[in-house]
Amino acid sequence: MADTADQLSTRNSVTLPSLAYTSACRRSHASYRYRKAFVTNSLQHLQQEVMSAASTEPTMSKVEPQLVFVFCGNGVTLKEFSEALLSSEPVFRDKCKEIEALFQKHAPISLLPARGHRPKDLLNPELSQPLLFTLQVALASLLKYWGIKPVAAVGHSVGEVAAAHFAGYLSLADAVKLIHHRSRLQAKTAAGRMLVVGNIPVQEIAERLHPYSGKVCIAAFNSPVSCTLSGNSDSMDAVQRDLAQAFSQRNIFLHVLNVPAAYHSPSMDTILGELEATIQPLEKQKGEIEVISTLTGVAASEKDFAQGRFWAQHTREPVAFAQAIKTAAKDRENMVFVEISPHQELKEAITSIKVNKETVREMYNYCIHPVLLDCFLQMT
Known part of the structure; x- marks a missing residue:
């Protein structure tokens, strides 16, 4: 240097x-x-x-870095795949084509950029979720080919499908079937809104939601000071105004997600029975690495991932992301969380989670955190 x-x-x-x-x-x-x-x-x-x-004296790590792949969920800004990555990396390109062919067994869908998509089409879950899944699986496959292998995986909401496949618990065909039916049915649900709230303890936000019981709920527990709210549009507008006023002196962060439905809310109740029935059967497979489920916040089993009921609950219940990250980091040293996402979306949440009196931010200070897709994909 x-x-x-x-x-x-x-x-x-x-x-x-x-x-x-x-x-x-x-x-x-x-x-x-x-x-x-x-x-x-x-x-x-x-x-x-x-x-x-x-001029800085390097410090040798006592243990090898332990990678955890974190697969993002809905709400990221997603356009199209990078032509550069598709043309230069055969592993990535071949995996994309393989996944597209599997989706086409269920519906006439085109994913690769040569077909072109209108911006408003990318808000449709029937396209956005297959695109996100394809991108995540193709990138994770490329990293694995390069010898970059994690000790565990976490999937935020729909990202858990890609995580479960990458870890070996779901065949690619079953994972595609699950994404297809999940996105198809979610596209039929009533319109709603989702709002990310940050910089305020989640418990305080929960107390503010009592007047909106049954209309607005916490859809994701992202960190001790960040959550995602979900509900019908009118009630969400009122909640946003209420929170902005109540915490105006405390630097509250409010961000409306660009999604067409109120995921992980009562709006999903109408599709759960059909979802459970249509994705069956799912082949039970023995995984290769641990997947910390954001349904429960603990490691899931091969039996869990093979049950339609598990995935129906996963679609409806709040995302226990903060607890899953705590579980993934517990009893591990020199952690490196690698976000498998079109953009860096979850770093702030991850780095504010405390694990054994340490924050994951402190762990980041001693490791390289590669934001891989920001380097590989040109999605602006």
């Missing part, structure tokens, strides 16, 4: 793209056990970062 810092300070001909290319593709890494990555937007900033890193 010292020689790179010196090069940046003495050579005017260096450009950021050429330096990045040379460092990644034209330098032998065989003699070096460790690498360090920098996020930067200018040579000046990079020089400062490199000089700071070069």
Whole structure:
């Protein structure tokens, strides 16, 4: 790093793209056990970062990093797959094509970018959920091919289907069938809204919801100070105004998710019986790694994932994400949470969760947290 810092300070001909290319593709890494990555937007900033890193004495970790793949759920901004990744990575491309072919056994759906999708179409669960599932499974397959393997997986809401397949508990055909019927039925539910609330203890938010009982509920427990609310549009508008006023002096965070339905709310009750019936049978398979379920907050079993009732409850009940992250981190050291998502959506929630008197944020300080899709996909 010292020689790179010196090069940046003495050579005017260096450009950021050429330096990045040379460092990644034209330098032998065989003699070096460790690498360090920098996020930067200018040579000046990079020089400062490199000089700071070069002057810091590295500390050896006592244990190898333990990866946990975190598969995101609904609400992320999703457009189309990156043509660059599809053209340059055969493993990714072939997996996408395999999944698209399986979906087409259920419905005439097109997922790959050559077909094109209108922005409003991507709000439809019948397209957005298959797209998200395909992207997550293809990326996780590529990481596995590269030798990047986690010790556990967590799936936020619908992300648990991709997590269960990646971990070996669901065949790809069964996972596609589950996503197809789940998204098809959810598209039929009454319109509603979902609201992410942050920077306020969840217990205080829950107390504010008493006047809206039966109309608005907590759909996801993201962290001790973040939750997602779900309910009918009129009641959600009123809740948003109430919370904004009540916590105006406490930096409350309010963000309306770009989703067409009130997931994990009573709006889902009408589809649960049909969902349970149509996804059966599911083949029971012995998994390869642990999946911490966001239905229960603890490790799920092969029996759980093979039951239609489990997935019906999973669709209706609140997402126990905070508890699942605690369980995943318990009794493990040097944790690295890798978010499998189009964008970095869950980091703030993950890093505010306390585990054994430590926060996951402190664990991040000692590990690299690769936001992989932000690097690989160009989705703007």
